[in-house]
Amino acid sequence: MPTPPDTSPAPVTVAHIKDEAELMQALAIREVVFIEEQHVPEGIERDAEDALAYHVLAYQGGHAIGTGRLVKLPEPPAGQSGTWGQIGRMAVLQSHRKARVGSLLLTTLEEEARRRNVSGIMLHAQLYALEFYKKHGYQPVGAVFDEAGIDHLEMHKRL
DSSP, rough: OOOOOOOOOOOEEEEESSSHHHHHHHHHHHHIIIISSOOOOHHHHGGGGGTTTTTEEETTTTTTEEEEEEEEEESSTTOOOEEEEEEEEEEEOOGGGOOOOOOOOHHHHHHHHTTTTTTEEEEEGGGGGGHHHHHHTOEEEEEEETTTTTHHHHHEOOO
């Protein structure tokens, strides 16, 4: 009797973006998620930080399916001390959500922040993602604010 084909999904891996072609893949994922799905204006979605940020891509079965970035903040958030980073532009293609891809992206970016001696992470969480970030140890700070027409909350985590 033949063995049934393996229908389990390919493992998800996360890797640092090494060149412009990989950065273009990350920007393409962000375009689908933020500009097409969430109607964020392109002029807001892409910014000068892209040139300086540490970017990662999540892959499954040889295809890029998610991305995120880490940016070093020029100064810590109000009331905080030390070197802080900001994680942002976290995006996972719709067909791959709920597969823990976001968690892999987030923990990979946090590990890089630790390697860079960052003592805390700040991020702007869309309200629907609050529980996701809380599960990862982030605490909301301040009031809800509008960013690109979407309600967000600032969240902090000490590393």
